[in-house]
């Protein structure tokens with residue numbers, strides 16, 4: 001197993017059942033708390049806890065969210081993505097110690113990030129910090145996008161592009177205030193940045209989407225695993241060329257392989273790509289057909305250079321047994337990802353004892 005890919009080593013068997021965590025991100029003022037409040041008013045949300053991260057000396061959002069205080073953990077005084085990431089670990093440790101968790105009543109956690117957060121380090125902590133990942137498991141990422149200000153925010157704030165790029169569900173808020181043409185333009189841009197996320201409207205089915213994330217575990221490959229999966233409402237959206245072109249440098253690329261892949265070569269490739277270009281891999285999700293595990297696909301899921309431990313499903317969800325991996329990248333020459341995979345899996349299969357020279361993933 002690769003030494004620089006420790007997250008590919010399965011967790012210890014004593015980890016016990018992990019409680020799923022849904023991350024709710026979205027730029028400042030985009031409607032996260034409003035949506036969360038609507039969600040928490042639903043009748044069947046017993047056992048759902050909320051962790052709120054706020055930026056500022058005095059936390060307010062915890063007062064604005066209606067929820068039993070016992071299940072509320074507030075991270076004040078900073079942004080978990082940078083200054084107080086350790087507090088995120090502490091917050092989950094405190095939550096693990098809460099009566100609900102100790103009595104086994106905690107079934108899901110929603111983590112609302114500050115609107116300024118780069119979500120990637122938060123996801124890394126959830127996926128890669130053993131103190132957290134032993135007990136908790138990322139179930140999905142929802143991102144609110146403001147229909148009125150969203151386009152301008154995407155233009156000006158690089159973090160907001162990243163928030164959109166890593167999301168499983170894009171929840172468009174304030175559609176009641178936006179005009180139709182502007183909304184179409186925004187939807188097209190969202191679809192360009194992240195074609196694999198489902199998009200829903202806050203005033204229609206966003207609540208259902210968020211609710212769906214609470215029922216979802218493990219993370220994030222529903223659209224690949226589930227042959228019946230249909231993204232919600234907004235598909236198909238108008239093609240981007242109908243609107244002004246906004247190039248956020250974010251690209252989506254799918255790798256498909258008909259033949260099963262050798263485990264060693266595949267993991268070496270993933271390791272190489274993650275270590276060389278991890279910063280630019282905004283999101284990677286896939287089902288991999290490995291030669292030594294034909295009974296089901298191995299699910300891979302990563303954010304930048306951190307990957308969930310790959311998970312072997314006990315059966316294929318459909319007749320399609322091809323390897324399918326979706327990359328959302330920034331400024332990577334995707335052709336080099338394909339070339340590198342070809343070289344590593346081909347040569348390893350033929351001559352495992354030979355040292356392998358591979359082309360490195362290139363910039364665009």
Ligand SMILES: Nc1nc2c(ncn2[C@@H]2O[C@H](COP(=O)(O)OP(=O)(O)OP(=O)(O)O)[C@@H](O)[C@H]2O)c(=O)[nH]1
Pocket residue numbers: 026027028029030031032033034035061114115144173174175176177202203
């Ligand atoms: N008209 C309208 N207003 C909304 C909608 N969603 C949120 N708002 C308003 O937008 C403002 C910001 O909403 P919040 O829910 O506080 O946004 P947030 O993302 O939690 O904000 P931060 O905590 O600053 O990151 C509030 O005044 C909300 O009432 C919506 O769908 N329609």
